[in-house]
Amino acid sequence: MSELTRKKTTLDSAATNALVHLESSDKNRDVLEALSRMIERAELGIGDRLPPEVDIAKKLNVGRSKVREALIAWQNMGIVTRNKKAGTRLAAEVSSKDIHLPVTLKLEAESLLRTHAVRRPLEIEAVRVAARNVTTQQSRVILARVAELMAAYEAGEDWRAADHRFHRAIHEASGNPLFEQLIRQIQEGFNAIYETPFGQPHLGLETIPLHPDLARAITERDGESAAEIMTKIMDMVEDDVREIMEGQNV
Structure with a gap:
């Protein structure tokens, strides 16, 4: 396994493990709040890849379609880019550092x-x-x-x-x-x-x-x-x- 591949695998694993199970939710906003916390905990930066939709859905206990809707909304707002081959990657910083706000x-x-x-x-x-x-x-x-x-x-x-x-x-x-x-x-x-x-x-x-x-x-x-x-x-x-x-x- 190459060093680049090892790094990507480590990031994917860290990000997936940072997701928190949602007890019950049908709101895109709840999914994105969970993803925001995941990104910050895993210290993902611009250009880093988010875990696959199926992994996110399983970890959060929500339908894959709900994850897809939430990520499309983020794409529309310029927060992520989505590509079948490259996956979903951060296009904007998701961090609360340097600001007194969640x-x-x-x-x-x-x-x-x-x-x-x-x-x-x-x-x-x-x-x-x-x-x-x-x-x-x-x-x-x-x-x-x-x-x-x-x-x-x-x-x-x-x-x-x-x-x-x-x-x-x-x-x-x-x-x-x-x-x-x-x-x-x-x-x-x-x-x-x-x-x-x-x-x-x-x-x-x-x-x-x-x-x-x-x-x-x-x-x-x-x-x-x-x-x-x-x-x-x-x-x-x-x-x-x-x-x-x-x-x-x-």
């Missing part, structure tokens, strides 16, 4: 920042294009959606669904269906695991009062003002995530 929360924050970085330019350009292309009927819909959003916000209710409908109306007003498709795909990659980031379903709450100004800028066809407001909204969400990563707002 590894699972750190990984969640980093994943959200990665998706946010890709979504940011799309959202900013979408509002700029929407302001240029919005029709009278679409303006009415946008204003109705923001009124619905503010009503939920001011009543202290769950405003997330109304927020999604508001932004979807903006994407539709852009006249380019790719905005909605790409942004939805980016968000779904994250939400497949983290439906409520950090256990805080209202992450970004402080941005909601800016939404009426955004709606007004778009319906008044002021693309630059709309882009500035959207930039501020995205900045505020990113700041919230970074505060959580620094352990100030968990």
Whole structure:
């Protein structure tokens, strides 16, 4: 056995032995939390291979399909790469060192920042294009959606669904269906695991009062003002995530 092969075998064995049996779970998030702890305990780094899906499933006491779904979600967030020949390998660091935050929360924050970085330019350009292309009927819909959003916000209710409908109306007003498709795909990659980031379903709450100004800028066809407001909204969400990563707002 070559030295390289021996090293790979040792890493695979260490990683598999670091997995902890899950008593009962049907959630992708539970599988990924177990994998996060495994990676840290086995000291796996970028480029190292994770154990085969069948070994992970057996050790965790979950179905292989559940392991596959969880790893695909990680692939969508840039945490691992998957290849039939090379297996599943780490593409991002999974470690809690140098930060006062559990590894699972750190990984969640980093994943959200990665998706946010890709979504940011799309959202900013979408509002700029929407302001240029919005029709009278679409303006009415946008204003109705923001009124619905503010009503939920001011009543202290769950405003997330109304927020999604508001932004979807903006994407539709852009006249380019790719905005909605790409942004939805980016968000779904994250939400497949983290439906409520950090256990805080209202992450970004402080941005909601800016939404009426955004709606007004778009319906008044002021693309630059709309882009500035959207930039501020995205900045505020990113700041919230970074505060959580620094352990100030968990």
